Amino acid sequence: MPVPADLPARDHGAYPAVRGRLPATLLMAGSCLPILGAVLLAPVMPRMQDHFEAVPGSAALVPLMLTVPALSLALLAPFAGVVVDRLGRKRLLVAATVLYALFGTVPLWLDSLYGIVISRALLGVAEAAIMTCCTTLIGDYYTGKARDRYLAMQTMCASASATVFFVFGGALGAVGWRAPFWLYAVGLLLAPAMARALPAPAPDAERVQMEERLQAGRRPFPVRRMAGLCLLTVFGAIVFYTVPVEMSYLLDDLGVVSTGAIGAVTAIASAATVLGSVVFTRLTDRPQRRLPALFLLCAAGFLVMGTADSLPLLLAGAVLNCVGTGLLLPSLLTLAMSRLDFADRGRGTGLWTAAFFLGEFLCPLVFLGGKGASGDLAWAIALFGLFTLLVSAALALFTRGARPPQQHAPEQL
Template sequence: MAAERTAASPQAALLLFGSCLPVLGAVLIAPVLPRMHAHFAETAGVAVLVPVALTLPALVIALLAPLAGVLADRMGRRALLLASMLLYSLCGVLPLWLDSLALIVASRAGIGLAEAGIMTCCTTLMGDYFDGQRRARLFALQMVVTSLSAALFMGVGGALGESDWRTPFALYAVGVLCLPLMAALLWEPRACHSAAEATAQSRFPWAALAPLYLLTGLAGVSLFIVPVQAGYVLQLLQVDAPRQVGLAMGANQLGVLAGALAFRLLARLPVARLLALGFATAGFGGGLLALASGYAPVVLAVLVNGLGVGLLLPTLITRVMQQVGFDQRGRATGGFTAAIFAGEFISPLLVLALMAGMAMQLPHALLVIALGQLALAQRACR
């Protein structure tokens, strides 16, 4: 292990909780967007600025996570994590008092900056504190808890937003509440490798990591297909009851959970086989979604799709960690984080491009993406 002390359950729990905070930033305010829009109805550009308030953090993470990785390697993981947690809460609670939509959007950019540091440092510290099968199991568990937290935060945001659209922003104060625990229980790891290993790791292994980052970006595209597009597919099928849409989203999260748990059982298989299985399953689910003719087939499709995505991400981050030593782990993790969120940001844009502006072409667009995933699975098998 790369850490000076032995990490155990308290450290794992804190890092897993920290990994959930970027999810909080992504979904917490989704249920109150219509009320935000109504509140700022007289503001110029409100139709663009309100959705941007939701999606901007993901774009900032995609752009700045590599920089966060460099800082984590140079100035230390713990210091950057604590500073990011403080920034997260400060920017997160600002909309409680701001009455300018432009300033709220700017605060959301600050949230993205903080989340880039939090996600990069939490994942990097998991790689520092744990190794071997314990590390692989923890990365799978990271996928599990973030999937569960997405569903939980969506419900909490909706409940808090019943009284006032600003209320959900108060939950961002959790970053400050976590600071004392993180300061007390986390420590700055130190390299334990030999001089020969340090020399071998002196050059960043772009040749090994670039294909993994590309696959991670494609997995990020897959990850956001269902949350963004399933509701529109159901509308085309004349199903628009919020409860039914919510149940379909829940089925997708259940699939992601099952896929991450499956990784814990399949982790000893060759990486190429795991990637092929993940992309094939996600593509099969996407194809079922494109061809679905009713509500039950949609639920089955999103469940299968989630199963594939849940298998892909733990496989990829585990493989990324295997390619680098201690001194490059932050940069490697930053690149991985950026690739995921870039894929999430690109996902709806890709679907829109394939639709050519026609809503009825959505199933065709989803089928094209599914066929691409199946082609990736076939190539990974070679």
């Protein structure tokens, strides 16, 4: 998708007109960094497990390296949002990107499994700041259709990068289990580019921003405006990550053990998510009215996957579900951004980010429990599809009589 070259900013003239493609490109690249942390090490996990076999608790600690950044991000993103609103978006983004590179490459020189796990937790701290800042700056720089388009592109880039990073991780893993950690050094390339190219607040707007932050400190954060949407986002994130997390296990249950076949199916599902994000950019406003239909689409995909007895049917269900998740994530995010004033946007974005990555962390735990209760992962997927269907029906009831949304007005969710 081409990036529009000239899209204006909006909030009280706080930022000059954002011209050219470079600022948007840098924000898209920054948004992909937490995805790098989540998928890069997956191909080398068995080799890491062998290397740390003698370390007590390694069977749990090695897989924990994949999930602990997401947990740190979920726990700390709200605090990152507070810092964003108080210290400024650009300054924190540049600093966090440098720290991302430092914490991400630490395992290249450590031979302590416990030390590596701690460095991964610190990486999650940097990721929380990066994700919150990038999303907040998109909300600051752009408005209306342009903002929606860039938020959809954020989802699209993240989905596409997951597949690319998985391939890079596997290729570098052939050299050794430490080699993929070198990719985290990309933060040292992005940070100076962000410092130079991202627009800073206009000098005559700094006083206005300070006054807004002081006013925000005197009034309560609009919790009611965000609480229901954040809860729905936790559930939406579980829906979003189900196919990436569980697809390989479903394929294995069908007798598909070739890593090439598993990779191909995963790539097709990722492409479907990208397709959904592209379709989102063509839709009209009022994303809250679309949510019931999108959850219904995701539920249908789950039900097909849970009852599939062949690879084509399983793939069809995954594609159906992923088109829905590609539409769902930017819909939830644009709805959240529409509810936030400038002075609250950092904190609100931090809460939304925390909700999303909490859902990512909970996703494998939900299906671990579901598999234990039902005795079969496919049945657990089907039952989750039925629950998603109930959520869709509940949302349809809540939104049926809703008025057209107005900027920052609470929606009926």
